[in-house]
Amino acid sequence: MKKFVNDPQQFVPEMLKGIALANPDTLKYVPEYNLIMRIDAPRADKVSVIQGSGSGHEPAHVMIVGKGMLDAACPGDVFAAPPMDYVLETSKLLNSPKGILHIINNYTGDRMAFEMGKEMAEADGLTIGTLLVDDDVAVKDSTYTVGRRGVAGNFFVIKAVGAASEQGADLDELLRIGEKVNSVTRTMGMALTSCTPPAKGSPLFELGDDEMEMGVGIHGEPGRRREKLANANAIVDELLEAVVTDLPFSKGDDVALMVNGLGGTPISELYILYGYAHEQLAKRGINIRRNYVGEYCTSLDMAGTSITLSRLDSEIDGLLGAPAEIAIRTF
Amino acid sequence: MKKFVNDPQQFVPEMLKGIALANPDTLKYVPEYNLIMRIDAPRADKVSVIQGSGSGHEPAHVMIVGKGMLDAACPGDVFAAPPMDYVLETSKLLNSPKGILHIINNYTGDRMAFEMGKEMAEADGLTIGTLLVDDDVAVKDSTYTVGRRGVAGNFFVIKAVGAASEQGADLDELLRIGEKVNSVTRTMGMALTSCTPPAKGSPLFELGDDEMEMGVGIHGEPGRRREKLANANAIVDELLEAVVTDLPFSKGDDVALMVNGLGGTPISELYILYGYAHEQLAKRGINIRRNYVGEYCTSLDMAGTSITLSRLDSEIDGLLGAPAEIAIRTF
Amino acid sequence: MSTASLGHVEAVVRITAQACVDNEKYFGELDSVVGDGDFGYSMARGFELVIQDWDGFDRADIGTFLKKIAVVITSRIGGTSGPIWGTAMLRAASTAGAVTSLEPAQIVAMLRAGIEGIKARGRSDVGDKTLLDALVPAVDTIEQQIAAGADTAATLRAAAGTARENAEATRAMQAMRGRASYTGERSIGTLDAGAVAVAVILEALADQWPDLPARS
Amino acid sequence: MSTASLGHVEAVVRITAQACVDNEKYFGELDSVVGDGDFGYSMARGFELVIQDWDGFDRADIGTFLKKIAVVITSRIGGTSGPIWGTAMLRAASTAGAVTSLEPAQIVAMLRAGIEGIKARGRSDVGDKTLLDALVPAVDTIEQQIAAGADTAATLRAAAGTARENAEATRAMQAMRGRASYTGERSIGTLDAGAVAVAVILEALADQWPDLPARS
Ligand SMILES: Nc1ncnc2c1ncn2[C@@H]1O[C@H](COP(=O)(O)OP(=O)(O)O)[C@@H](O)[C@H]1O
Ligand SMILES: Nc1ncnc2c1ncn2[C@@H]1O[C@H](COP(=O)(O)OP(=O)(O)O)[C@@H](O)[C@H]1O
Ligand SMILES: [Mg+2]
């Protein structure tokens, strides 16, 4: 295993400690619950926005806590939903008279933990709203299935909701905004390699030198199909086709386009993907008003990418453009 | 080769096109010279700051062109210094009455290209100053050697010089500032894996599962020593020791600390390194006033890290803190 | 099967906890095939805490003891497994109530309550390729063995056999719940990690039961 | 060695260019061992342009022709190689001047001027483990062969032999210049890519010379 790690069991706590040490003026770390929270949260004039999921998706979500984004994130271990306890205690610590918003990526474990945590917190008198994110078009959505996964599109939901909550929106308003953003956001991902969880110490799955995995999840779950490795443009074509036809996005739509790296793909390659995706969307008459190139929601060290499109109206556009401050920064 | 690539020969141009498409309001791409430049450059009231080196180090340098940073970058192909032509033509295009500053990482090829380009540009009447960056403590510096390499520390030089040039500083002032920052900046890097140049299609060197390469460069050149793979803290100890004792940094110093990823290392691991480095410096009585965790100067998809320390005085601190805008951004 | 004391219940919990700690790698490998590989890690970290805090759990009665264990599981195991296993334990604990011994029928009722808890929490049922596919038939076997007058060791041995057989049978199934379901038909041909865990735990119980010192 | 015409000079450049294109992978592999692997790629891309623009180069005289080639090399090859090889060519071109044929002594003077250009540009000398370690002894051989009255084919064959021998000898050397020098003593035991390239090019010239049609 070629990783910077001391004790795999301390992987998440050590990372969280690092985040807090790098941001002493803005963030606080509460070790008992893997909790990274804004130092100024909770605030009486603001709904507290909380996200919790497995770790291994950094910067999601512990590194996107901050002004205009999350008030707190309480991740579980690598790829494991947080224990119910974390959700409950985080909710209590972040309790605001304006209420609490739980943003959950649609996975069985996360849903259960938040469901149970919410039940117990409500029994304690807290007011909690729940937003489910399920933007992954790789997964078939029907009443017989567990539904789509929440993947990189959660960034747009969090950004919009975070901006609105910063501006004082109440819980119902945040639920409306979050559901709207989620409803117009679609993502499709693929992997060139597997990832290696620190506790496992070896890749989760094996991909041949000439293979790629289409529709992969962000937990190293295999995707829907294994295909022969294709070149960058062909991969973009396939991802875009899946995303565009799903909503569908149409000529004249204003969109935000995200090319997300899964952790092991260098930024140079992401810009190659971006350039071609941009041109192809332009050919379809889709207007890219905002673009996002980089790592937003990763799968540890997986080489791979996902493409997300989110349809903009003026409200969403304004919220995505609002100022925000998080641990992830260049300067 | 598990990379997003179409034609390896188009790797750099396609990346540059992507950068320009993602930043239509601020950046311009001139394909003839692999040139990414600010759309508003050159400006009569500002020295033009130019950096050129091999590609494969992204975000350095093509993705750090922008307000308060570089006015232009004209990279060569992957790991190859730009041809002299690019330097010459870029200098002509960026010519300002206040002059031009070439920032060069200290490598034979880069120095030659800039030396020749400068000679020819000066023959055309341009005024050019040259800043050499050589922050890499892994390389022995003596009159018999080619001197230290310029690595991740170039970010601090560019940031300071970029801010000062934005504030109207003249060429001599920029040279003074750049030389000062370079003189108090030290970096040491190491690799867990090799990198794979797209045109080669296979790793530049092989590292055993239980090996790591200390003092590696950012071009996939092997380092000074191959060692048995150690845990994260032990690696930080070794890198810090090399960096701290070299300047040396002393108790009471104010510093900027950078934990730089080499391209294939996820941000989660970089924060593990950061947390420990922070604590160890604090123990030595060194004050971390600014911190930088992420990818600043990479070696394609290499898993690895470098640690940079730069000693701050109030002038440097102010310049590092000045506003800047580049292609690399989260929002 | 004879009447179970608090000591017997303690033994069951302890053996279960030890089996989960001992099989961390194995459970993780199973969950790697079409899942995300964390099942072994999650279970081991949770049951490690059970072993670590062992002497401190309130043993006023069987219901109380099991509830304390359930709280550790629910609140400290992440992933899907924490809520699933925790809910099952909690329901079993409530069904047991403030008693210090359990008749065989009560044990079956506890197990059935646990199963209902899993179904409700997981919106799942037999046939979805989850631990239910090993657990439900194993509890059926326990009930049959009791009806046939078998002793505890024989009952556990038979239940373990059923669980193993049905865990193996998950190979032929397509996952309809949990993370494995994302792979659709590709999940066919793989074992469900949770179902195998049920078999491994029951085998550990069957193996170690005859060797246990008599308990009050 | 006999007098060289523009046609001969063209042949030398063309064979050199083709050798660099054909050996892209090999030169790249050599530069990967203690370098950064781009040597083959850089040379191939530059000399590809030379071949591509072949018919367009001004052939007014030998000096002009070589200067045009040098400009492509200097301005379009990146890395260390562009400046090094370009400077050498430029110096050779200037030394040749506006002539249409070259006496053997002029050829040697051109080669020596090229070597001085490399030394100046690279702040390097024989013994630093660079292409100079193959090139300088090869030019010595050329001079000796001319003095001994050998013909062109024999001169090239002898020079190629010297270059190959000395390129092999770089294995024992520690790099003092260029990227390989960063590895310090670890560079011992590896071949210098530039030195091998010189041998490969001279071998190509020696191999193909006897087959060349007579030129004006
Ligand atoms: N909805 C469900 N109902 C019951 N059991 C489930 C359900 N989903 C998953 N499981 C069981 O949980 C096991 C995986 O647990 P775990 O690895 O903790 O979950 P994940 O990582 O997918 O959140 C599966 O092997 C299966 O037996
Ligand atoms: N200072 C120098 N003087 C002469 N030749 C040099 C010098 N540095 C390097 N070389 C030659 O150049 C070759 C490497 O070229 P190239 O790969 O283009 O350089 P880079 O190290 O910039 O990638 C070496 O094998 C060596 O023969
Ligand atoms: Mg999981």
Ligand SMILES: [Mg+2]
């Ligand atoms: Mg190079």
Ligand SMILES: [Mg+2]
């Ligand atoms: Mg799992």
Ligand SMILES: [Mg+2]
């Ligand atoms: Mg090279």
